Amino acid sequence: MKSVREVMMPLSEHEKVVLEEIERFLHRDDPRFADSMESERSGRQPVRRLVTGLLCAVSGFLLLLVGAYIQAVPLGVAGFVMMVAGAHQASLGVGPSRFRVLRRFLRLPGKAVR
Numbered sequence: 001m002k003s004v005r006e007v008m009m010p011l012s013e014h015e016k017v018v019l020e021e022i023e024r025f026l027h028r029d030d031p032r033f034a035d036s037m038e039s040e041r042s043g044r045q046p047v048r049r050l051v052t053g054l055l056c057a058v059s060g061f062l063l064l065l066v067g068a069y070i071q072a073v074p075l076g077v078a079g080f081v082m083m084v085a086g087a088h089q090a091s092l093g094v095g096p097s098r099f100r101v102l103r104r105f106l107r108l109p110g111k112a113v114r
Contacts, residue, residue, distance in 0.1 A: 046092075053090025057083050 011019065027034045060083030067076030 049092050050090050053086045053088070053092070056086025056089060058086070060084070060086050 023034070060079045060081070063079030063082060064076050065079070067073070067079050
């Protein structure tokens with residue numbers, strides 16, 4: 001997703017030609033990878049990862065609580081594993097560009113966009 005604050009600069013004709021040539025070589029050399037890159041460009045993939053990861057994490061947490069309540073250790077362990085896996089899946093859907101505010105607040109390294 002593009003931020004409102006980002007400035008778009010058009011490519012020169014030479015850059016457009018070079019980019020098209022790189023795309024052609026990529027499609028010729030590794031079509032599966034090229035197709036996966038095109039599907040990643042759509043903005044739905046990160047959002048889907050975030051939502052499924054959060055649902056999995058919340059379900060895992062609930063499973064952990066149920067396992068602790070009924071004193072079933074394997075159920076609690078399964079809930080914990082599910083919770084960690086869901087958090088990992090959700091973190092894959094959130095790129096560093098979505099943490100601009102936190103980056104300034106926590107003084108993390110990286111380029112702050114103004």
